[in-house]
Amino acid sequence: MHPVIQQVTDNIIQRSETSRSNYLQRMALAREQGPHRGVLSCGNLAHGFAACNQQDKASLRSLTKANIAIVSAYNDMLSAHQPYEDYPKRIKAAVNEVGSVAQFASGVPAMCDGVTQGQPGMELSLLSRDIIAMSAAIGLAHNMFDGGVMLGICDKIVPGLLLAALSFGHLPFVFIPAGPMPxxxxxxxxxxxxxxxxxxxxxxxxxxxxxxxxxHAAGTCTFYGTANSNQLVIEIMGLHLPGASFVNPGTELRDALTAAAARQVTRLTDLGDNYLPISQIIDAKAIVNGIVGLLATGGSTNHTMHLIAVARAAGYIVNWDDFAQLSAATPLLTRIYPNGHADINHFQQAGGMAVLIKELLNAGLLHNDVQTIAGPGLSRYTQTPTLVDGNLVWQDSPSVSQDLTVLSTATKPFSRHGGLEVLSGNLGRAVIKTSALREGTAVIKAPAVVFSSQHQLDAAFQAGDLNKDCIIVVRFQGPKACGMPELHKLTPPLGVLQDRGYKVALVTDGRMSGASGKVPAAIHVTPEALDGGNLAKIQTGDLVLVDAEQGVLQLFVSEAELALRTAASIELTTTDSFGMGREFFGALRSQLTGAEQGACSLFKE
Structure with missing residues (x-):
């Protein structure tokens, strides 16, 4: 193992010794109380299978056949999730083939950030992750299930489903993707x-x-934002079948992988000899593998929050310093938009997950000694699924990438650095995605221009007020202020300013995620402006430094002067908390932790 990868893993294990032990004790107790249909009263159990056919009723009465929960984020407005419409029927048929039962346990909300960008509904996006976790937990709480399959792809949906699965960590879970659009x-x-x-x-x-x-079609958007980052991370953590992430919808191979995943979860329940709950798969090594995979591909910065929350759900304490140390040791192996010209289909054609994982394993950058739903060892994921005479088999992948401009090697990476930096200074802490930055833009020192909403910035841009070197500050966009919306709307105007030759950067307590590209963006600033951060004290004209080389985020105002300044207050007009359902979420927003703690409402400190 690379010494830094091993050291970070050891650090996480050591700092999490008590919390991980407590989590595993809870999971052991939950296992002792099951299989859970056996503890239900006759009336409870009769309610649970009342709508089943006679064969499934007999199977569930016997208490010897597995009952698999289907939790789905299907809706037909999200292109990525539209293919899930007929998955429950396919899953039930596949599970029945091996003598078990599957029941649709819960539907969970699924918001498309692409539809809500720049709209009031975007303020519910990050909050939806915790709502998804709670919604899935309600379905699983019926105590009827021996395992589950999770159907989700996009932004907050997969992290929410994973949080729920870890809460029921005594059960096995398999995540089933639907694939990218052409x-x-x-x-x-x-x-x-x-x-x-x-x-x-x-x-x-x-x-x-x-x-x-x-x-233009059903399937995940093809750029490398949070949705495709989700799929890559979930596979590299061992929760997909090998090679399942980026097979297009509506193909025979996609259907075969779905059926195989449904059958696989039945083999992992406590009713057989191969019991493998998700609590045993998601350990410190799996979490580090997920982070390394994210960094090696220039993935979504949203995971600097999501993976921290996921780790916490499994009893681990992960912080941004872990991300920074891993990033310094992880080479960048892919060029997928916005980090390059290729899309996720080009990555798949170059060799996809199998070649990526092989490269990282050979370089000692991933832990091989992990558990996965496909069996022990991550090396299982260096094989590629294919159909041979109509049968699903896994074959050895090519030894090297088929397109080195999209997927390179660990010996000749696009960068020796994983493309994520942590910034610190008197403005707090932030993350910055450096993998797509143009040469000469990693260090920007310029006067601030301060806004309290992305709409104010757009008006200033249209008026020509930003045609200068400047650091754009957009504050009151943090978790507690307004739910931490993604600020994709800022990307085109900032890109225009950069193309005009101005030195520009963004500083915000909001998010950018997959939109983080050529413009340096210090995002997720913590503490946020509403929660005591010095973002609330910046004034237009103050000199600010964003230094992605040295990891510095500095406001050049003395501590004495900052102490005399009155913090700006949030303007009702910038974060109107009513409309589009936002009035329902005020209490939840107030419970969110800072970005470095996962921006999560689900765990008590």
């Missing part, structure tokens, strides 16, 4: 047209035509 117009071309629209050079009809040519 490639549309190149993502770089889409971004170019967005910038032209921001400058008034193309019409809204032309912009819509470009967007529709990019987001």
């Amino acid at each position: 490639s549309g117009i190149p993502n770089k071309e889409k971004a170019r047209i967005r910038q032209q629209f921001a400058e008034g050079k193309v019409t809204k009809e032309q912009l819509l035509a470009a967007e529709a040519a990019s987001y």
Whole structure:
């Protein structure tokens, strides 16, 4: 093992000794109280199988056949989730084939950040992760199940489902993806047209035509944002079948993988000899593997929160210093938009997960000695699924990438650094995605221009007030202020300013995620402006440094002067908490932790 990877793993294990032990004790107690249908009263059990057919009723009465929970985030507005419409039927049939039963246990909400960008509903996006976890937990709490399959892909959905699964960590769970849509117009071309629209050079009809040519079919969006980062991380942590993440929807291979995943979870229940609950799969080594996979591919910065919350759900304490240390030791092996021109289908064609995992294992950057749903050892995931005479088999992957411009080698990476830095200074702590930055933009020192909403920034851009070197500060976007929306709306105007030759950067307590690209963006600033952070004391004209090389986020105002300044207060007009259902979530927002603690409401300190 690479010494840094091992050291970070050991650090996590040591600092989490008590919390992990407590978690495993809870899971052991939960196991002792099951299989759980056996503790239900006759009336309870009769309610649980009342709608089943006679064969399934007999199986559930016997208490010897597995009952698999289906938890789905299906809705047909999300292109990534539309293929899930017929998955329950497919899963039930596959589970019945091996003599077990599957019941649809719970539907969970699924928000598309792409639809809500710049809209009031975006303020519910991060909050939805915790709601998804709680919704799934309600379905699983019926105590009827021996294992589960989780159907989810996008942004907050997979982390929410994983949080729920870990809460029921005495059960086995398999995550089943649906795959990316076929490639549309190149993502770089889409971004170019967005910038032209921001400058008034193309019409809204032309912009819509470009967007529709990019987001054009069922399946996950093809750029490497949070949705595809979710799939990569879940597979590298051993919760997908090998090679399942990026097979397109509606193909024979996709259907075969879905059926195989459904059958696989029945083999892992406590009713057989191969009991493997998710609490035994998600350990410190699996978590570190997930972080390394994310960093090696320039994945979504959302996971600097999600993986911290997931680790906490499994009894581990992970922080941003762990991410920074792992990033310094992890080479960047992929160029997938916004870190390059290729999309996720090109990554799959180059060799995909099997070649990536093989490269990282050979370089000592991943722990091989882990448990997975496919068996012991991550090396199982260096094989590729295929159909041979209609039968699903796994074959050895190519020894090297088939396109070194998309997926490189550990000996000749695109960068020796994983592309994520942690910034610290008198403004607090932040993360910055450096993997897509242009040369010469990693260090920006300029006067601040301060806003309290992305809409204010857009107005200033349209008025020409930002045509200068500046550091854009957008505050009161943190978890407690307004639910920490993603600020994709900022990307086109900031990109235009950069292309005009101005030195610009963004500092915000909000999120950027998959939109983090060529413009340096210090995001997730903690503490947030509403929670005592010095973001609330910055004034337009103050000198600010964003230094992604040395890890510095500094406001050049003396401590004495800062002490005399009155913190700005949140303006009702910038975060109106009513409308689009936002009034229902005020109490939940107030319970969210800081970004480095996972921006989570589910765990008591």
